[in-house]
Amino acid sequence: MTKKWWQDKVVYQIYPRSFQDSNGDGIGDLRGIISKLDYLQDLGIDAIWLSPVCRSPQDDNGYDISDYQDIDPMFGTLEDMEELIQKAKERNIQIILDLVLNHSSDEHRWFQEAKKSKDNPYHDYYVWRDGVEGVLPNDMKACFGGPAWEWVPELQQYYFHQFSVKQPDLNWENPKVRREIYDMILWWMEKGVGGFRLDVIDQIAKEPDKGITGNGPRLHEFIRELSKETFQKGNLITVGETWGATPERAKLYSNPDGSEFSMVFQFEHVGLDQEEGKEKWDLRPLPFVELKKNLAKWQKELYGCGWNSLFWNNHDLPRIVSRWGNDKEYRAKSAKMLAAVLHGMQGTPYIYQGEELGMTNVVFQDISHYRDIETRNMYKERMEKGYDEKEIMRSIYAKSRDNARTPMQWNEKENAGFTTGTPWIEVNPNYTEINAEKEQKNPDSVYHFYKKLIRLRKENSIFTEGNFELLMENDEQIFAYTRTTEKEKMCVIANFTDQTASCPLLQKWSEKEKLVHNYETEPEEGILRPYETMIYIDR
Structure with a gap:
């Protein structure tokens, strides 16, 4: 497989509303991001994935777009966006835009026109069904609760929405819709963006009459056309959000021939701590052995024929150090352990804002x-x-x-240095202890651990090219694996618990070169301390 330019890169996700506020209105904005580019350059990241900044009524925090070719005033202007793209490029950082192509806002001009009459040229841009008020076309439910159908009395029709009632689904069966989308993407490419993250892209080929939302029959046909008409005209990073992906589907999505995307987000591993067949709110302890086998499956099955995205966190997920680490007495140790396990695998690592500081969940x-x-x-x-x-x-x-x-924790000042105004959501009270200023000053911090992992990935091709092998696969405490090329072998060893763990692997590897270690002193012979992790390399 020919190496692509983005395969040794690291992406940093920004949730703009919560990153940095430049004007004191309590909401993060593009000028705030521009002011922090030096921080991100110092960390060493190569691309910024921006959660949606297009114009939106903000019913679902920007995932309801009313104008794909403008910036929402809360974040700034199109000129600010152009400046961000340029200033980031000067620091060798690409901007990845978040596009929502499955649905628009009900305030988008297309939908405003579509509601006027069945004969309106925009009517067929959305999914409609004739009906009688109170008698739904079927019993499909929306992801945010309630039915997936909304009655429009003036048309005597229902429209389909998989998410909020203010997020009507676009009709990808209509070639005019697809052409509008392609032209919009090409417009952003001309502006100089370095890539796109495609929100719930596996939902676009829905067939609601058959109860099909994800992985519809025409899905890959639509994505290949999208790629051919847009992405393949540039040298971009593209990542599709695909909740229903299996390794077989991911091989299509991330085929090295570039016919679809660079990679996909799949979410099997992040659903493991919920009760099977129930909602994410129905909690169960993490089945650790299952987690290891799941990640190993994706590493093995996509090797040489696809590409993984590597992530623990994003704007939709809780903070990993609170979720699967220990955010109390072992916060820094467990945050580093989780980082080492993830960054040692093959794929593109995504760091979510504050993850590099070991930011935690909040308890309101x-x-x-x-x-x-x-x-x-x-x-x-x-x-x-x-x-x-x-x-x-x-x-x-x-x-x-x-x-x-919750807002990014920059320093110990009021509101963690995020805003001089009242933040749109309260700051986590632990910002006086956990913040970027403190982390940067402390050479043993979570921040400097992430910085080192990012650098190692660029300096050692084994991170991108090595074959993965899971070790001690049924061990209830230790996550260990090797990465192997013809010339080198690397071993990642991690204790995933707050108890000591017996680890015979240490005897074999302790004489080799150690790339990272999250304790200052050497371990006892064959024993890992709580959340202890190290990466060894045999050159």
């Missing part, structure tokens, strides 16, 4: 402090069903998307 006292539509809807639904409020809040503390959305 009651539901009024939460802003996320999904969290608030779940609370309301479960309270109405008679769930115990303490249990509901326990699920929210563990899994709410707002865990990832």
